[in-house]
Amino acid sequence: MRNYLQFVLKERRLLSFGLTFTFFSSFGQTFLISLFVPFFLATFNLSNASFGSLYSLATLSSALSLPFIGKWIDHLPLKRFSLMVAMGLMLAAFTVSVSWHIAVLFIGLLLLRLSGQGLSGHTAQTAMAKFFKFQRGKALSIANLGYPIGEAILPLIITALIPILSWRGAWGSISLTIGILLIPFVLSILSGETADKTTPKALDDNEDSSPGNYSMVLKDKRFYLLLPAVLLPPFWVTGLFLYQVNIAEKLGWSATLIASAFVAHAIARIISSLFVGPAIDRFSARQLFPYHLIPIGLGFLAAYFHPGWWSAFAYMFLMGMTMGISSNLKSALWAEMYGEDSVGTVRSLFASIMVFSTALSPFLMGWLIDHQVPITSILLCAITTVVVATGLATLAFRKELWK
Structure with a gap:
């Protein structure tokens, strides 16, 4: 346990980066999106079956995109790649919040599944596996705590927000939160020596x-x-x-x-x-x-x-x-x-x-x-x-x- 704590304190910047991205991946996960399903059905006059088909199509489309986009984390500095993911997630939440047609809702869901479920977790876990050769297991275990933390607290927050702000307002708040918290966090945490460490050329001599x-x-x-x-x-x-x-x-x-x-x-x-x-x-x-x-x-x-x-x-x-x-x-x-x-x-x-x-x-x-x-x-x-x-x-x- 002492070694664990020493490792966390020494590598707190990159570890907090990983944990933050797994936490924010929650906004593209089924457990959180499911909280909005009744409102999607009522607003767009959808049946459960039709929404299920729409959601599956968005998920499959994101799966097709993931290999082509995800591989760029091997070629770009982590700071640039993670900023692209964060901005994609912010745009996804904003698109859902203003969706006036089922086609726009589909685009928003596609971006949520790609940037959230797909690329946010991919960014965190790939970074930990890349940059911690000898303590890779510990790094991944800390970063992946963002998943259960998100599952534990976000549904409570979202269910409290929807009656106050409406479902559109809740998604607008999510987009604003990503813009205010996640993007500045990436800019600050991946700076200086940490940024140098996470460039592709630093991975191998x-x-x-x-x-x-x-x-x-x-x-x-x-x-x-x-x-x-x-x-x-x-x-x-x-x-x-x-x-x-x-x-x-x-x-x-x-x-x-x-x-x-x-x-x-x-x-x-x-x-x-x-x-x-x-x-x-x-x-x-x-x-x-x-x-x-x-x-x-x-x-x-x-x-x-x-x-x-x-x-x-x-x-x-x-x-x-x-x-x-x-x-x-x-x-x-x-x-x-x-x-x-x-x-x-x-x-x-x-x-x-x-x-x-x-x-x-x-x-x-x-x-x-x-x-x-x-x-x-x-x-x-x-x-x-x-x-x-x-x-x-x-x-x-x-x-x-x-x-």
């Missing part, structure tokens, strides 16, 4: 080195073995959380109980994120990655048997553990596999595929529920995919594939 490209990753056998383990946590969590009330009722849990269990999810995400950082630095992400799906698999098992109220807390807590561990492991793993210079390129590719999977998850889960497929059967399918993905990830780390 070898001037002939060049960032990797997508073909390098797509030709790697390990990519295909690791992909299921990378995609499964966000895929299942997105689908299960979106239909959490329906699922809770069928498992004998009340809506109040499952809402309370979200506290356990946030706590688990914070704790696991903090503890996995030093573990990455000691053992490497390569050694830990094959086992990171075990908690979520045990959580699905708890829900499958659902013996009582405590199983809801076990289910949410164990899912939170994997989510906290996963967000740290992945960025560290790409740096170990492909080098620090290529982290942004590689991570943007995986992030794009992940966004596609999270866009498909609600459709698939909704179809299964509409066709009266038992929740226990869905959970059994989830458990099976976890077992298969863990096996494939273990194969990916066989010595002959790393030669």
